[in-house]
Amino acid sequence: MDWLYIIVQGLVIIYAIYVFRKILKRPKKTHVISTDKDDELKPQLQEILKAEATPVVAPKKEISFKDRLKLGLSRSRSEVWGKLTNLFSGPALTEDTIDSLEELLYSADIGTATVAELIEEVKKKAKDGNFTEESFKTFLFDFLKGKMEPVQEKVDHSLYQFDKSAEKKTKVIMVVGVNGAGKTTTIGKLATKLRGQGASVVVGACDTFRAAAVDQLQVWCDRAGATMIRAKEGANPSGVGYDALQAAINQNADYCILDTAGRLHTKENLMDELAKSKNVLAKLDPTAPHQILLVIDAITGQNALRQAEEFHKTLGLTGLIFTKCDGSSKAGSAVTIVEQLKLPIAYIGVGETAEDLDVFNIDDYLHALLDN
Numbered sequence: 070m071d072w073l074y075i076i077v078q079g080l081v082i083i084y085a086i087y088v089f090r091k092i093l094k095r096p097k098k099t100h101v102i103s104t105d106k107d108d109e110l111k112p113q114l115q116e117i118l119k120a121e122a123t124p125v126v127a128p129k130k131e132i133s134f135k136d137r138l139k140l141g142l143s144r145s146r147s148e149v150w151g152k153l154t155n156l157f158s159g160p161a162l163t164e165d166t167i168d169s170l171e172e173l174l175y176s177a178d179i180g181t182a183t184v185a186e187l188i189e190e191v192k193k194k195a196k197d198g199n200f201t202e203e204s205f206k207t208f209l210f211d212f213l214k215g216k217m218e219p220v221q222e223k224v225d226h227s228l229y230q231f232d233k234s235a236e237k238k239t240k241v242i243m244v245v246g247v248n249g250a251g252k253t254t255t256i257g258k259l260a261t262k263l264r265g266q267g268a269s270v271v272v273g274a275c276d277t278f279r280a281a282a283v284d285q286l287q288v289w290c291d292r293a294g295a296t297m298i299r300a301k302e303g304a305n306p307s308g309v310g311y312d313a314l315q316a317a318i319n320q321n322a323d324y325c326i327l328d329t330a331g332r333l334h335t336k337e338n339l340m341d342e343l344a345k346s347k348n349v350l351a352k353l354d355p356t357a358p359h360q361i362l363l364v365i366d367a368i369t370g371q372n373a374l375r376q377a378e379e380f381h382k383t384l385g386l387t388g389l390i391f392t393k394c395d396g397s398s399k400a401g402s403a404v405t406i407v408e409q410l411k412l413p414i415a416y417i418g419v420g421e422t423a424e425d426l427d428v429f430n431i432d433d434y435l436h437a438l439l440d441n
């Protein structure tokens with residue numbers, strides 16, 4: 070067998086020589102410049118050197134709002150809605166699992182009447198045939214959507230999505246709510262969004278109680294490229310609103326957004342002051358404000374109903390902004406709030422950056438809650 074060994078060794082040596090020669094012959098990285106004139110060559114060479122010196126930066130990954138919503142609602146999903154799966158571990162929905170479903174719906178802050186109606190339907194349907202997890206989720210999706218849709222249809226999207234071709238008229242949006250609900254941040258996000266759509270925006274800093282509140286808004290406006298109208302600390306808030314709208318009309322701005330100081334809905338004098346701030350705008354435009362939006366912190370749950378009733382009584386709200394849905398397992402309460410208040414959610418906020426706000430879309434919202 071010696072000859073076989075010699076042949077194998079010979080083949081190994083030939084292959085090693087072949088690989089070695091390949092490495093030696095490998096061309097160096099070169100740039101071919103199609104000129105033989107020195108003067109023409111220089112700028113091209115400089116371009117190449119510049120390009121090589123530029124570090125490769127990974128392109129910024131855009132995260133769609135749908136994904137942000139899904140991420141933001143993950144707490145609500147994992148602590149509440151995701152538990153639906155456990156109810157379908159057996160072959161059929163039993164009385165016990167229906168009781169657990171009822172509990173789950175309450176823990177999601179769905180209102181009593183809605184839960185009762187839903188459970189009634191579940192019982193009826195469960196008799197006709199068994200739900201699978203999938204068919205139950207479809208049923209739940211349709212049920213919850215049915216509760217919100219008639220109200221959500223009232224949203225005038227033209228107010229939130231800038232339409233260049235529409236009649237040029239300043240749209241006035243007044244933003245109100247209890248302390249810390251997220252008004253100023255939402256206005257910052259909204260101004261950024263509208264500026265991104267090519268709209269011109271004037272923001273009125275009507276929260277004259279705290280200088281820090283005005284500075285916070287200024288940072289957002291500077292970043293967004295929105296004009297901010299501000300007054301001295303302690304100035305009359307309705308005066309600031311008036312001045313902001315005057316400036317917006319003079320500039321022929323597309324939007325005038327008014328930030329107001331947070332207040333408890335139970336403080337009558339503060340609520341009256343808000344009504345004054347609203348009414349004064351009519352002197353400049355009898356149709357203003359076109360939108361009065363109440364900002365609701367998702368964690369507020371059922372108390373949001375009381376807040377909204379009071380703000381609605383004083384101002385005649387046109388819609389809601391549901392914020393901080395990223396931090397609360399109660400974010401599912403949007404269904405109840407919309408249904409009971411008969412006020413649509415215009416925007417939903419799921420974080421603190423400008424990209425974390427978008428127009429509320431029922432399908433996206435329910436999918437984010439119910440899909441695994």
Ligand SMILES: Nc1nc2c(ncn2[C@@H]2O[C@H](COP(=O)(O)OP(=O)(O)OP(=O)(O)O)[C@@H](O)[C@H]2O)c(=O)[nH]1
Binds near residue numbers: 420
């Ligand atoms: N996680 C999270 N935080 C938010 C969101 N919106 C606002 N915040 C935070 O909530 C806090 C209060 O927000 P502000 O915008 O100052 O609330 P406000 O309603 O203007 O407060 P006052 O003017 O004091 O009544 C800030 O720390 C914001 O960054 C959101 O959607 N998600």
Ligand SMILES: [Mg+2]
Binds near residue numbers: 253276282329330
């Ligand atoms: Mg504020």
